[in-house]
Amino acid sequence: MLRILVGTYSVIYFGVRLPYWLSFAKHRAVQFRPVGVLSPLDGPIDPAVYQIIVLLTFVGSVFFLLGFWYRAVAPVFAACLFFVLTYANSWGGLLHTDNLWLLHVVILALAPGADVISLDARRATSSSSPHFKYGWAIRLMCWVCVCAYFLAGVAKVKNSGWGFIEGDSLRNYVAMDNVRKIELGSPHSPFAALFLAYPAAFQLFAVASLALELGAPLVMLNRGAAKLWSIAMWSFHLGVLALMAILFLYPVTFIAFAPFFRTERLARFLRKEIATT
Amino acid sequence: MSDTAPERMRPHRDLWTGTAVSLVMTALVLWPAFGDANEDSFPLSTYPMFSHGKPNPDLVLTQALAVFPNGDREPLPPKLATGNEEVIQAMRMIIGETYGGEERAKSFCRDIADRVGRSPSPRWKNAIAVEIARSHFDTVAYFEKESEPLSRRTLQRCPVEQ
Numbered sequence: 001m002l003r004i005l006v007g008t009y010s011v012i013y014f015g016v017r018l019p020y021w022l023s024f025a026k027h028r029a030v031q032f033r034p035v036g037v038l039s040p041l042d043g044p045i046d047p048a049v050y051q052i053i054v055l056l057t058f059v060g061s062v063f064f065l066l067g068f069w070y071r072a073v074a075p076v077f078a079a080c081l082f083f084v085l086t087y088a089n090s091w092g093g094l095l096h097t098d099n100l101w102l103l104h105v106v107i108l109a110l111a112p113g114a115d116v117i118s119l120d121a122r123r124a125t126s127s128s129s130p131h132f133k134y135g136w137a138i139r140l141m142c143w144v145c146v147c148a149y150f151l152a153g154v155a156k157v158k159n160s161g162w163g164f165i166e167g168d169s170l171r172n173y174v175a176m177d178n179v180r181k182i183e184l185g186s187p188h189s190p191f192a193a194l195f196l197a198y199p200a201a202f203q204l205f206a207v208a209s210l211a212l213e214l215g216a217p218l219v220m221l222n223r224g225a226a227k228l229w230s231i232a233m234w235s236f237h238l239g240v241l242a243l244m245a246i247l248f249l250y251p252v253t254f255i256a257f258a259p260f261f262r263t264e265r266l267a268r269f270l271r272k273e274i275a276t277t
Numbered sequence: 278m279s280d281t282a283p284e285r286m287r288p289h290r291d292l293w294t295g296t297a298v299s300l301v302m303t304a305l306v307l308w309p310a311f312g313d314a315n316e317d318s319f320p321l322s323t324y325p326m327f328s329h330g331k332p333n334p335d336l337v338l339t340q341a342l343a344v345f346p347n348g349d350r351e352p353l354p355p356k357l358a359t360g361n362e363e364v365i366q367a368m369r370m371i372i373g374e375t376y377g378g379e380e381r382a383k384s385f386c387r388d389i390a391d392r393v394g395r396s397p398s399p400r401w402k403n404a405i406a407v408e409i410a411r412s413h414f415d416t417v418a419y420f421e422k423e424s425e426p427l428s429r430r431t432l433q434r435c436p437v438e439q
Binding site: 020023026027030031035036082085086089091092093094095096098099102103106107110111135136137139140143144147148149150151152154155156158159160161163164168169170171172173175176177178179180181182183184185186192193196197 | 291294295296298299302303306307309310315317318319320321322323324325326327328329330331332333334336338340351352353354355357358360361362363364365366367368369370373374377381412414416417419420421424
């Protein structure tokens with residue numbers, strides 16, 4: 001079921017933004033700032049090659065969602081997506097909105113993610129059952145999620161010290177980010193001005209966000225705590241969207257936090273609904 | 278039903294595979310925490326967004342503006358200013374092109390003017406020029422009192438041909 005959720009997100013998100021991913025083939029070489037695994041590159045790759053990889057990535061996302069030829073295609077899809085996203089982040093500005101999505105795709109691609117509810121499963125002769133070979137991937141998806149947020153909290157403490165919890169920096173950032181967006185002709189938050197009038201609110205936001213981030217690994221000790229934390233982090237992202245017009249789409253859809261829940265219950269519910277119609 | 282040796286080995290193989298992948302991936306994801314918080318990358322990141330202290334609400338911004346006959350100036354959206362719809366990447370592109378040498382800055386200004394001139398949007402139909410300016414804002418006062426910049430310096434200006 002996690003493959004279906006992440007796969008659906010991948011197909012829709014990657015597909016709708018195809019023009020955006022393809023546009024990087026036309027950017028000027030002088031603006032290229034390779035990061036990650038592309039760091040050794042001296043310049044952009046051939047635009048036609050890049051665009052073929054983008055299209056292959058989209059096709060791969062469909063195969064991934066359908067669970068078709070999964071063992072062979074899923075790792076290729078993950079590799080292509082890894083390349084395209086790294087390339088898109090190599091033009092002078094790192095975007096942090098797609099990291100978790102990519103990590104989840106990589107994990108699912110390395111796991112037997114198509115043993116049920118897939119085109120491959122329809123051809124299989126044996127059925128699956130709860131087993132460690134499925135559980136490790138789900139647990140790992142949870143771990144990379146909490147680690148990402150933990151790192152964000154560590155960065156705040158390293159760069160700002162504990163003074164972050166006073167809220168002044170957060171208030172100034174919210175103001176700055178919105179003015180920057182307005183003056184760069186970009187959508188901005190219509191609510192920021194309302195909250196900026198109340199500095200104390202930002203102290204509350206700062207304390208809450210730092211507690212959620214630094215405390216993230218602890219929630220792995222208790223399933224109930226992990227679920228509550230997921231809902232709290234989702235609310236945090238809604239707040240970021242409301243105050244700063246910054247959309248972390250993967251967490252906002254809640255798919256980023258799906259591994260903390262028993263998504264197989266959703267699968268059983270859907271199967272029952274399909275069987276009775 | 279017989280239980281062959283490979284079938285008996287499968288649970289152990291799954292255990293070792295899952296454990297190995299889990300340990301390696303967790304280590305990779307956490308690795309940035311042990312380095313400089315500002316050494317950011319993708320997809321292994323330190324997630325340093327808004328992590329530095331910001332003791333004041335000042336903002337110095339290099340921006341692309343459309344100029345109208347009455348003297349009004351309006352910020353150009355990222356796609357028109359740079360061809361990139363992502364605002365942060367567009368901002369970095371504006372900075373790179375503007376401060377990368379006089380010829381590069383002039384060429385960038387002309388490119389923007391060309392895009393504005395060709396834009397089908399009625400919003401830019403009457404624009405007569407493009408300016409690249411460095412503006413200084415008090416971002417809290419921007420919402421409380423006055424949205425005009427504290428100061429603005431025009432770095433480049435080029436005409437728009439409609």
